[in-house]
Structures are given as structure tokens and as C-alpha cells.
Amino acid sequence: MADNAAINGQTRFRADSPPAPIADHIRRWGYAIVEDLVPAETMDRLAEEARPHIEASAPGRDGYDGRTTRRTGALIARCRTARHLVMHPLVLATVGEVLSAATTFQLHLTQIITIGPGETDQQLHRDQMAFDFYPFPADYHVQCNTMWALTDFTVENGATRIRPGTSALDDDEAEGVAVIQAEMAQGSVLFYDGKVLHGGGANDSATDRCGVNITYAVGWVRQEENQYLACPPEIARTLDDDLLRVMGYQQGAFALGYVGDQTDPLAALRGRDDKVRVVSDFADANASFRSFVEDLEA
Numbered sequence: 001m002a003d004n005a006a007i008n009g010q011t012r013f014r015a016d017s018p019p020a021p022i023a024d025h026i027r028r029w030g031y032a033i034v035e036d037l038v039p040a041e042t043m044d045r046l047a048e049e050a051r052p053h054i055e056a057s058a059p060g061r062d063g064y065d066g067r068t069t070r071r072t073g074a075l076i077a078r079c080r081t082a083r084h085l086v087m088h089p090l091v092l093a094t095v096g097e098v099l100s101a102a103t104t105f106q107l108h109l110t111q112i113i114t115i116g117p118g119e120t121d122q123q124l125h126r127d128q129m130a131f132d133f134y135p136f137p138a139d140y141h142v143q144c145n146t147m148w149a150l151t152d153f154t155v156e157n158g159a160t161r162i163r164p165g166t167s168a169l170d171d172d173e174a175e176g177v178a179v180i181q182a183e184m185a186q187g188s189v190l191f192y193d194g195k196v197l198h199g200g201g202a203n204d205s206a207t208d209r210c211g212v213n214i215t216y217a218v219g220w221v222r223q224e225e226n227q228y229l230a231c232p233p234e235i236a237r238t239l240d241d242d243l244l245r246v247m248g249y250q251q252g253a254f255a256l257g258y259v260g261d262q263t264d265p266l267a268a269l270r271g272r273d274d275k276v277r278v279v280s281d282f283a284d285a286n287a288s289f290r291s292f293v294e295d296l297e298a
């Protein structure tokens with residue numbers, strides 16, 4: 001079994017940890033684990049809400065998706081309890097720190113990954129490849145992910161495999177880095193960035209390994225799971241504004257995501273016509289906006 005502690009000193013955070021050291025650990029190692037962030041009962045409730053949808057999900061169509069792995073999305077619409085995981089304050093604060101180079105961040109996908117008995121190791125990969133393999137700079141994080149343990153994660157049942165510290169290494173350099181596995185109890189959460197090499201593990205046990213994969217990306221990229229269709233407007237209108245903003249009902253950055261005549265997307269969903277913010281409202285966002293606005297006003 002991989003020895004996490006031997007590879008780096010601190011891989012486990014308590015649920016009452018502040019976000020800054022967790023974000024620092026993610027920046028250094030590409031991942032962090034927070035133990036017991038929600039009670040097991042919360043995960044049992046979510047498992048119950050998700051059960052019919054998991055049972056109806058087909059196995060993967062190739063070795064990457066996993067031929068005995070089922071992927072079940074649209075969790076905002078299907079599972080009320082998933083909404084609490086999406087909006088968990090420690091998660092939002094940690095993700096916000098990791099993605100702080102961008103004006104906003106948003107939900108990228110919601111998916112229960114059920115790795116069935118007999119599944120083999122998934123190919124290690126970097127999630128940011130979804131952006132058409134665009135070579136983001138090493139210091140620019142485009143996404144930050146969570147994997148919540150819906151069941152216990154063990155080496156035997158396919159706990160997520162990670163090569164720690166490989167976010168800024170190329171594939172050849174990363175080859176020599178030992179793989180660890182994110183063993184954790186139900187209710188714990190694994191954070192990992194979009195650059196670190198990782199993948200699902202082989203399931204050599206007799207039962208399913210279930211993880212709730214909820215990922216976030218900067219506000220200016222396309223979302224992996226289309227939140228506007230995965231959660232239809234009649235359900236979206238019943239949700240809180242804060243959750244809707246994270247789902248993408250907000251300006252992704254200046255000028256991104258308005259409706260019609262520059263209407264704010266959340267206002268449009270609610271049947272109002274409030275306008276989105278103009279560029280000078282972003283003057284505090286970063287130096288580029290500041291200098292643009294100064295020129296505009298000169």
C-alpha cells in the first residue's frame with residue numbers, strides 16, 4: 001500500500017481547518033484531503049436520493065470512462081443533498097483561493113462515479129485536458145476539483161490514484177513520481193487541481209466504490225456539464241440565488257454570459273431585466289482592468 005505520510009508530511013486536514021493551508025497544500029502537491037467534512041448520514045441520504053439514477057446509468061463506453069464504471073450526472077436537479085456539497089463553505093473558500101487569478105469561478109460538473117468490482121486502473125490524466133489540451137501556464141489554475149467519498153475509499157475498492165506534486169511537471173518528469181491512493185472515510189473529501197496526474201483505481205473488492213465528483217472552473221471557460229440544461233429552468237427557479245450564481249447564472253467575467261440586451265442571467269431567470277455590470281465595475285479585479293478603466297476615463 002502506498003504510504004502517504006512518507007511522500008509528504010501532511011496529507012490530511014481536519015474539518016475545522018481554515019481554507020488557506022488547504023489551498024497551499026493543493027498548490028504545492030496538487031491535492032489535499034479533508035477528513036470527515038460532512039457526517040456519514042449526509043452521504044447516506046445522498047446515496048438514497050441518487051440510487052435510482054445510478055441504477056439507470058449505463059457503464060462506460062471505453063477504457064477511460066471505465067467499462068464497469070457508471071457515471072451519473074445532473075446532481076443539482078436530481079439530488080437535493082448534492083446542492084449542499086456544491087455550496088459547502090470550506091469547499092467554496094478553498095476553491096476560491098486556488099482559482100483566485102480569475103474574476104469568478106463556477107460549477108464545472110457534478111457526477112457520481114461508481115467504480116464497480118472488476119474495474120481496472122484508469123489511465124492517469126490531468127483534468128484540464130478537457131479544455132482542448134490548451135497548455136495553461138504552470139501558475140494558472142483553470143479548475144479545482146472535489147471528490148467526496150460516498151462510500152469509504154480504500155486501496156482495494158479503487159480510491160483515486162494520484163502522483164503528488166506533478167502539477168508543474170511534464171509527463172516525462174512525472175513518470176518517476178510514486179502513485180499514492182486517496183484512502184478516506186465516507187464523508188471526507190479529496191481536493192485536486194486540474195493539472196495533477198490522477199485517475200480512478202482498480203476495484204478488486206466485491207462492492208462498488210462511489211465518489212461524488214464536483215468540480216469548479218474559472219468563470220470564463222465553458223462548463224464540462226451544461227448546467228443550464230442539466231438543471232432545467234423550472235427546477236433552477238426553485239434554487240437559492242447563491243447556488244444559481246455558482247452554477248453559472250452570473251457574469252463569468254466582464255461581458256461574459258449576459259442574456260439579450262445585456263441582461264444579468266440570474267435576473268433573466270427570475271423574469272427581471274437588471275443589466276450586467278459594466279467594465280468600470282471590474283476596476284478592482286486586477287491590474288489589467290484597472291489600467292483599461294483608467295484609459296477609458298482619461
Ligand SMILES: O=C(O)CCC(=O)C(=O)O
Pocket residue numbers: 113115122147158159160161198199200201211
Ligand atoms: O473516480 C476517480 O477516483 C477519478 C476519476 C477521474 O479522474 C475521471 O474520471 O476523470
